[in-house]
Each structure stands twice: as structure tokens, then as C-alpha cells.
Amino acid sequence: MTLIKTTYNRRSFLKSSTLAGGGMILGFSWLASCKPSPEQVSNIPKEWFDINAFLKIGDNGTVTIMSPNPEIGQNVKTSMPMIVADELGVDWKNVIVEQAPLNTDIFQRQLAGGSQSIRAGWSGLRMAGATARHMLVAAAADTWQVNASEITVDNGVISHATSNNSAGFGDMASKAATMSIPEEVQLKETADFSIIGTDKRNVDGPNIVTGKPLFGIDIQEEGMMIAMIVHPPAFGLTYKSMNANAIKSMPGIKDVFPIDVYKDDTERQWSDAGSIDKLVAIVGESTWQCMQAKKALNVEWEETSALESTKGHDEALTKLMNTSSKEPARKDGNVASAFKKANQIIERTYSAPFLAHNTMEPMNFYADVTAERALFNGPIQTPEFLEKTLASRLGMPVEKIDIKMSRMGGGFGRRLYGTFGVEAAVISQHMQAPIKLVYTREDDMTQGTYRPTYKVKYKAGLDKEGNLIAWHVKGAGSNDDLLFENRFPAGAVDNYLAEKFSLETNVTTGAWRAPRSNFVAGAEQAFLDEVAEAAGKDPIEFRLELFDRAIKNPVGNPEKNDYDPVRYAGVLKLVRDKADWDGSQKNGTARGVSAYYCHNSYVAQVLDLNNDSKSPKVDKVWCAVDCGIVINPMAAKNQIEGGIIDGIGHATYSEMTFKDGQPQHKNFDTYRLIRHKEAPKKIETYFVDNGIDPTGLGEPSLPPIIGALANALYKSTGQRHYKQPFITEKPVIG
Amino acid sequence: MANFSVKVNGEIKDIDVDPSTPMLWVLRDHLKLVGTKFGCGIAQCGACTVHLGDNAVRSCQLPISAVGEQSITTIEGLSENGDHPVQKAWLEEDVYQCGYCQAGQIMNASAFLKRNPNPTDTEIEDAMNGNICRCGTYTRIKKAIKNASSISNA
Numbered sequence: 014m015t016l017i018k019t020t021y022n023r024r025s026f027l028k029s030s031t032l033a034g035g036g037m038i039l040g041f042s043w044l045a046s047c048k049p050s051p052e053q054v055s056n057i058p059k060e061w062f063d064i065n066a067f068l069k070i071g072d073n074g075t076v077t078i079m080s081p082n083p084e085i086g087q088n089v090k091t092s093m094p095m096i097v098a099d100e101l102g103v104d105w106k107n108v109i110v111e112q113a114p115l116n117t118d119i120f121q122r123q124l125a126g127g128s129q130s131i132r133a134g135w136s137g138l139r140m141a142g143a144t145a146r147h148m149l150v151a152a153a154a155d156t157w158q159v160n161a162s163e164i165t166v167d168n169g170v171i172s173h174a175t176s177n178n179s180a181g182f183g184d185m186a187s188k189a190a191t192m193s194i195p196e197e198v199q200l201k202e203t204a205d206f207s208i209i210g211t212d213k214r215n216v217d218g219p220n221i222v223t224g225k226p227l228f229g230i231d232i233q234e235e236g237m238m239i240a241m242i243v244h245p246p247a248f249g250l251t252y253k254s255m256n257a258n259a260i261k262s263m264p265g266i267k268d269v270f271p272i273d274v275y276k277d278d279t280e281r282q283w284s285d286a287g288s289i290d291k292l293v294a295i296v297g298e299s300t301w302q303c304m305q306a307k308k309a310l311n312v313e314w315e316e317t318s319a320l321e322s323t324k325g326h327d328e329a330l331t332k333l334m335n336t337s338s339k340e341p342a343r344k345d346g347n348v349a350s351a352f353k354k355a356n357q358i359i360e361r362t363y364s365a366p367f368l369a370h371n372t373m374e375p376m377n378f379y380a381d382v383t384a385e386r387a388l389f390n391g392p393i394q395t396p397e398f399l400e401k402t403l404a405s406r407l408g409m410p411v412e413k414i415d416i417k418m419s420r421m422g423g424g425f426g427r428r429l430y431g432t433f434g435v436e437a438a439v440i441s442q443h444m445q446a447p448i449k450l451v452y453t454r455e456d457d458m459t460q461g462t463y464r465p466t467y468k469v470k471y472k473a474g475l476d477k478e479g480n481l482i483a484w485h486v487k488g489a490g491s492n493d494d495l496l497f498e499n500r501f502p503a504g505a506v507d508n509y510l511a512e513k514f515s516l517e518t519n520v521t522t523g524a525w526r527a528p529r530s531n532f533v534a535g536a537e538q539a540f541l542d543e544v545a546e547a548a549g550k551d552p553i554e555f556r557l558e559l560f561d562r563a564i565k566n567p568v569g570n571p572e573k574n575d576y577d578p579v580r581y582a583g584v585l586k587l588v589r590d591k592a593d594w595d596g597s598q599k600n601g602t603a604r605g606v607s608a609y610y611c612h613n614s615y616v617a618q619v620l621d622l623n624n625d626s627k628s629p630k631v632d633k634v635w636c637a638v639d640c641g642i643v644i645n646p647m648a649a650k651n652q653i654e655g656g657i658i659d660g661i662g663h664a665t666y667s668e669m670t671f672k673d674g675q676p677q678h679k680n681f682d683t684y685r686l687i688r689h690k691e692a693p694k695k696i697e698t699y700f701v702d703n704g705i706d707p708t709g710l711g712e713p714s715l716p717p718i719i720g721a722l723a724n725a726l727y728k729s730t731g732q733r734h735y736k737q738p739f740i741t742e743k744p745v746i747g
Numbered sequence: 748m749a750n751f752s753v754k755v756n757g758e759i760k761d762i763d764v765d766p767s768t769p770m771l772w773v774l775r776d777h778l779k780l781v782g783t784k785f786g787c788g789i790a791q792c793g794a795c796t797v798h799l800g801d802n803a804v805r806s807c808q809l810p811i812s813a814v815g816e817q818s819i820t821t822i823e824g825l826s827e828n829g830d831h832p833v834q835k836a837w838l839e840e841d842v843y844q845c846g847y848c849q850a851g852q853i854m855n856a857s858a859f860l861k862r863n864p865n866p867t868d869t870e871i872e873d874a875m876n877g878n879i880c881r882c883g884t885y886t887r888i889k890k891a892i893k894n895a896s897s898i899s900n901a
Contacts, residue, residue, distance in 0.1 A: 086845030086882050214841045221846035222837045223829040224782015224822030228847060231781035239776070264748065264765065301765070301772040373786050373794055373847040373881045422784070422847025423881050454787045647841050651887065655844055658883030681791035681879065689875040692885035694868075
């Protein structure tokens with residue numbers, strides 16, 4: 014039996030009058046936004062009873078569950094309420110899910126990032142459901158005058174067998190709402206889960222396929238105007254002057270003015286990375302009119318810092334690859350003497366470009382700022398941090414700022430940095446009217462918080478028996494030092510040295526799906542493949558030997574190692590079996606393997622390239638995942654598939670380059686993203702069933718696939734790939 | 748500015764806009780039909796796909812002045828109750844992640860299937876190649892299109 018104290022989370026059990034008092038409306042968006050189906054109409058309760066901040070129960074047994082976290086396509090809007098519903102004991106078909114607004118008093122960590130929503134939310138969500146179940150049972154026990162411990166709850170029905178009493182949730186809801194909140198509650202045994210671990214379709218699916226207004230860019234409000242921004246065309250430039258009068262008279266244009274997005278005294282959060290302090294705002298009646306004005310506007314910019322270029326970044330990173338660090342990130346044994354003793358030494362350098370996030374929904378935000386209060390709605394991964402910046406910039410207490418979270422047309426880390434929300438606020442304040450700020454694709458792609466450009470150099474030493482005796486890694490990136498020095502193969506090699514460097518640039522960078530891992534995993538796994546080949550060993554066997562070392566006799570303090578070698582080896586063995594690795598390759602295919610651990614989850618992959626045509630295509634990917642308990646397998650597989658396709662696509666085709674500070678790609682005509690034809694024909698995903706508390710899935714499948722692809726390409730073409738995008742080193746898939 | 752009458756989802760709409768205004772913005776800003784999405788504005792991503800007659804077109808490159816008598820169908824008008832075979836197949840496969848590009852994918856797929864009710868995998872890939880899905884749901888999209896073709900042909 015798992016008992017969980019409810020007290021630590023006491024504030025979340027304040028009755029939802031707190032929500033109402035905050036001015037946020039717990040409306041039923043599925044009714045407001047579209048005509049309800051006859052089934053929905055019959056399901057509308059006459060009265061709702063608030064049990065706790067996460068849920069309320071209607072008099073007909075329908076349950077509304079709030080989804081606390083922002084939805085960026087990682088499907089938490091379905092999976093988080095599933096956890097609540099399972100502990101509550103409700104039939105999933107009687108559940109309505111609503112997106113919660115930002116409310117840090119009652120919800121924790123309302124943030125989409127780091128693949129942490131499920132992992133961090135797990136206990137709290139279970140507790141919310143279990144507490145409500147406890148209160149329903151207490152209400153029934155009191156009503157029937159029986160012992161609560163004899164009452165069972167199943168599929169929304171509360172039963173007491175010996176007295177032959179039963180009631181629906183709706184019958185007990187009003188009384189349950191008045192019951193005292195238990196000090197501790199009993200959670201279900203994992204074996205008793207009936208919703209967790211089953212396929213549940215996306216709760217927004219019907220609205221997505223019929224084009225309902227779900228996204229920030231879809232927001233329409235009374236009196237709302239459209240706003241656009243003009244930002245400097247290059248990093249290193251700032252606003253000087255413009256010919257505002259030339260466009261003020263254009264049709265539909267309301268105003269054109271420079272804005273100070275941030276002021277000197279604005280208290281910035283980490284989420285304000287990538288901010289451009291001074292911009293030009295154009296406000297008009299319609300998007301097209303604003304776009305026309307934007308084209309006609311001439312702005313003069315002045316140089317405030319160096320205008321950097323890709324060539325310069327590349328040279329500077331190369332220089333760092335030949336630099337020694339006075340303070341290595343990690344040092345075990347003595348690599349120098351080990352290399353002297355080595356029978357073979359392999360040294361390779363890998364590089365990767367800046368990447369734009371390119372969410373399909375460009376940045377946008379709705380703002381309605383008055384002297385008394387400020388209302389916001391839009392796509393944001395970090396609403397809590399945005400609220401803090403807004404409070405500082407607007408000089409307004411957070412209590413007067415309300416932020417609603419719209420569904421997001423992709424995040425990938427871009428919407429961690431909510432500077433567009435601050436821009437919207439300042440524009441609305443200036444106009445004294447509600448506005449919706451919309452970026453064009455060009456704005457979006459050229460005002461990035463890009464994935465940094467990286468280089469990493471690996472040097473490995475093998476003894477006569479092909480044992481890995483020395484490992485030296487140097488990593489560097491723009492505004493980011495790349496390495497996770499305590500990850501594999503740290504702890505598995507006697508002589509290990511990790512050095513890392515950060516190259517300061519004025520090109521703004523930030524988290525991009527699976528930060529750092531998105532490059533270093535592919536490089537490391539491609540290098541290991543080459544080292545295994547030099548050692549004359551099968552690439553999976555070679556890795557398993559290293560894991561075995563880390564399990565039986567870890568180098569250094571095992572507590573320091575940031576991975577569990579047993580789980581790591583577990584996914585590698587699972588994918589080996591599923592892909593029939595030992596059964597060798599089919600004719601006409603080339604095969605690569607890779608494994609990586611990040612965001613608390615373990616992933617191993619085998620990728621087959623089909624060599625039938627002149628240019629190879631990805632035929633099939635097998636993927637083994639250890640993320641503990643899987644909440645929603647159908648959606649979990651979707652995340653895995655997406656990460657694989659995303660990784661293959663970016664490693665093969667995508668890059669952002671700079672010349673004189675200017676981003677050289679502005680739209681999808683020259684910035685290439687993976688398309689239908691280039692996607693794998695088939696992806697099979699297998700989860701390790703171990704009952705461990707769940708960890709994240711939004712990111713972990715992306716990093717290793719780049720290594721698997723590089724290794725398969727080598728088998729196919731005989732050419733190793735060291736530089737991303739691989740398309741610059743032909744041949745490539747496509 | 749000029750007056751136009753366009754037939755959208757079976758209804759005649761009178762709109763007073765600049766003749767150069769793309770249908771994408773007429774739909775989104777003026778008719779409040781926001782199911783059609785803005786992705787790139789240069790016909791490279793397919794998020795804004797609508798039907799012009801029976802053809803899938805990029806509404807970001809279709810000025811209202813070029814529409815004339817032709818009828819326009821958007822995702823909102825694809826079916827009465829969201830039960831077009833392609834919509835049903837998308838629900839069945841749980842295709843979407845963020846969902847933003849999917850209206851364009853569905854509009855492109857539905858026009859394609861009308862032309863080619865029994866497509867091969869290669870034909871599906873060729874037909875859908877202009878629609879980007881940044882989340883990477885391509886394998887599910889292909890499966891859903893195959894399912895939709897069998898639903899339609901049943």
C-alpha cells in the first residue's frame with residue numbers, strides 16, 4: 014500500500030473559489046467554441062461541485078479535470094488528466110479535460126520543458142485523484158452509515174457490497190465537496206491502474222480535425238487589433254530611426270512606433286533570453302495590411318556589436334578544439350600516459366550548425382493591458398516566468414496579471430523564451446487596446462533563440478585486445494559548453510578526461526529540443542561505432558562491455574555518474590532482440606545502432622537504410638525505450654516517432670548560417686525541413702515494462718537517432734559523416 | 748479596397764478588402780475561419796491548404812481577386828459533423844502532436860484521395876510532400892491516408 018501525505022501540497026486543495034476570485038473563468042471551451050453534439054448536451058450537468066483545484070464533479074457523474082501544464086504537442090493535456098482520472102476511479106469517457114490557466118498558488122511547475130511534466134507532476138496528479146476518491150468514499154460512508162474501508166470505487170460507481178448500496182459520483186458529489194481533506198491518502202497499486210497504461214486518444218483530436226480555434230494565433234477578441242514587429246535584420250544592430258509617416262497613412266494602419274520591450278530596470282528572468290530591447294511595432298486592422306506596411310517601412314539601424322558570420326564561429330570553435338582547459342570538467346586516471354600505451358588511437362571532430370526552432374505556429378501573443386489589469390492569452394512554455402517579467406515591466410503586481418495558456422503549435426524550446434509576450438504587453442499598453450501580436454515566418458526564423466553551433470573532438474585509445482583504455486573529449490558551443498561530463502562513457506573507462514568551452518557570441522541561443530544532447534549524442538554514438546570497428550568488435554557488444562564495466566566496477570564515484578548502466582544496457586539488449594541484430598542484415602539494407610540517456614529516459618535504436626535506389630532512404634527504425642511507467646502508449650509512441658523523424662531531418666537537412674550578423678535563411682524555401690518522402694517508412698517502438706515512476710518522452714528519442722543514422726550511412730556508403738547537416742557531405746537520404 | 752463575393756463552405760460571403768489580400772487572411776481575419784493556418788506565407792509549408800473547387804491550393808498565394816465564381820472549402824466545411832473519411836482516419840490513428848499543420852494536411856489529403864482513391868505509398872508521399880509537419884507525424888499521416896482510402900472505398 015502506498016500512502017501519500019497530502020499536506021505538502023495543501024495549497025492546491027484550496028477550493029476553486031480561489032480560481033474564480035482570480036478572475037479566471039473556468040468556462041467550458043468545448044461548448045463555447047463549437048456546437049455541442051447531442052451526446053455532449055445530454056452530458057451537461059445542472060450543477061458542478063468543486064472537489065479540489067484539479068477536478069470538479071457534475072451532478073450527473075461527469076468529471077472535469079484541469080490539465081495544469083502548457084500543451085505544446087507533447088500530449089500532457091491528455092496524459093496528465095489520465096493520471097488524475099485513474100486514481101479517482103472514473104470512467105474515462107465521462108471525463109472532460111480543460112486547460113488550467115496560470116495559477117501558481119494552486120498548481121506546481123506549470124511549465125513545458127525538459128520532458129519533465131509527467132515526471133514532476135506524477136505524485137501531485139495521483140494525489141489529486143486519490144484525495145477526491147477518498148472524499149467521495151467518505152461521503153458515501155456517511156450517507157450509508159457504513160465503514161469507509163469496505164467501500165469500493167470502480168468506473169465512477171461507489172459500492173458497498175454488504176449493505177447492497179451503490180451510487181454514482183454525481184450522487185455523492187455535493188456531499189463529497191463538503192468533506193474534510195484527508196491528511197493522507199492511499200494510492201493505487203500500479204497493477205490496479207485501469208486508465209494509465211492504456212491507449213487514450215488526444216482529447217483535442219476532434220477539435221484539431223475540424224479546425225476549431227485552439228491556438229494562440231486563432232484568438233479573436235472584441236476590439237482587438239493586429240500587431241507586428243520589425244526587428245533588427247542582423248545580430249549586432251539596434252534601432253536608430255524610421256520613416257513612420259510614410260506608412261501611417263496606409264490602409265488599415267493604426268500606428269507605427271518604436272518600443273522599449275525591456276527597460277534598464279526591468280527585472281529579467283532566464284526566460285527573457287533572446288530579447289531584443291528595442292523594436293518597431295506596427296498596429297493595424299488586419300494581418301495583411303500590417304504585412305504590407307511592414308514591407309514599405311524603412312528602418313535605419315546602427316551597429317552596437319560585431320556582425321558575426323558562420324565562418325568566424327567555425328574558426329573560433331576549431332581554435333577551442335585545440336585549447337586545453339586548466340580545469341577539466343572531469344578527470345579519471347591519466348589519459349596522457351594511457352594514450353602512450355595504447356595500441357590504437359582514434360581521433361575525430363564533429364560539428365553542427367545553429368538551428369532555428371521553426372514551430373509551425375509562428376510566435377504570437379494576445380495582450381490587453383489597461384491601468385488596472387493586464388490580460389494575456391497565447392502559446393507560452395513558461396507562463397510563470399513571463400508573468401514575473403510582465404509584472405516588473407508593467408509595474409503591476411502579479412495579482413493583476415492573468416495569463417491563459419492556449420494550445421501551442423509546437424514548442425521545441427522556442428516558447429520557453431516569452432519575449433514576444435512582453436512585446437505584446439508593451440504594444441497593447443501603448444495602444445490602450447487589446448492586440449494580437451503575430452510574427453511572420455521571417456520574423457520567427459530570424460529572431461531566434463537558436464540551437465547553438467557546436468564542435469566536439471573525441472580521442473579514444475584501445476589496447477591490443479581492443480579494450481577502451483582512454484577517452485578524451487573536448488566540447489564547445491556558442492554560449493554553451495556542450496558536455497555532460499558525467500554521462501556515459503564516464504565511469505566505464507579508466508582514463509577519462511572531459512574539457513568544455515563556451516564561445517561567446519551575440520547570436521542569441523537557447524534550449525532546442527533535447528539541449529546539448531541533440532548534438533553530442535549523435536557525435537558520441539558515431540564515434541563509438543568507429544572505435545568499435547577499430548577494436549574489431551560488434552558495436553552493440555562493444556557498448557555492452559562498457560556498461561558491464563560501469564555496473565561491476567565503476568570508475569570514480571558511481572554516485573557521480575549521471576546514468577544507470579543497467580537500464581542503459583537494458584534498452585540496448587531489447588532493441589538488439591527486436592531488430593534481430595544478431596541475425597545479420599538483409600540484402601540491400603545498411604544498419605546502424607545507437608543508444609543514449611537524457612531527460613531521465615533511456616533510448617536505444619537500430620536504423621535500416623534501404624540501398625535500392627541511388628540515394629539511401631530510411632526503411633525502418635526499431636526503438637527501445639525505458640521511461641518507467643508509460644501513461645498513454647499510443648501517444649508515447651507518437652512522441653518517440655516524432656523525435657526520430659525530427660532528429661533524422663535536422664541532422665540531414667537543416668542549418669542556420671550567418672553572414673555579417675544576418676541569418677541567411679528566412680523561410681522554408683531555403684531552410685530545409687524533413688518532408689514526407691524522407692521520413693522512415695516504418696518505426697517500431699518497444700517500452701521496457703518495469704513499473705518505475707514515469708520519466709519524460711518529449712526529447713529522449715531525438716538525440717541517439719542521429720548516431721544510428723550516421724552509422725547506417727557509413728555501412729551504406731563507406732563514408733563517415735562528421736559535419737551536420739549531412740546533406741553537405743553527400744550522399745544523403747532523400 | 749474593393750467588394751468581393753466569394754463562396755466559402757457553401758455560403759456566399761461579401762467582403763470589402765484590398766484585391767491583393769490572400770484568401771488565407773480573408774478567411775482568418777475577416778470571416779473568422781481560423782482553422783486554415785498561417786505557416787510560411789510563401790506556399791512552402793502547406794498549413795494554409797484549402798480546396799478551390801476540387802483542388803487543394805495554398806490560400807496564402809491565392810488573392811481574393813483570383814477566386815471568382817469558384818467555391819472554397821476550408822477545414823471547417825470539409826464535413827458537416829467532422830466525419831469525413833479523412834477526419835475519421837486522423838482520429839483513429841491519433842495522428843497529431845501539436846496539431847497546427849493538420850488542417851492543411853487533411854485538406855491536401857482529402858483532395859488527393861478524391862483524385863486518386865487507391866494510392867500507393869509512393870503516390871501518397873509525392874502528393875503530401877508539400878505539407879510540412881514539424882512534429883514529425885509523417886508515418887501516421889501516411890497510415891491515416893491509407894485507412895481513409897479504405898474507408899472511402901468500403
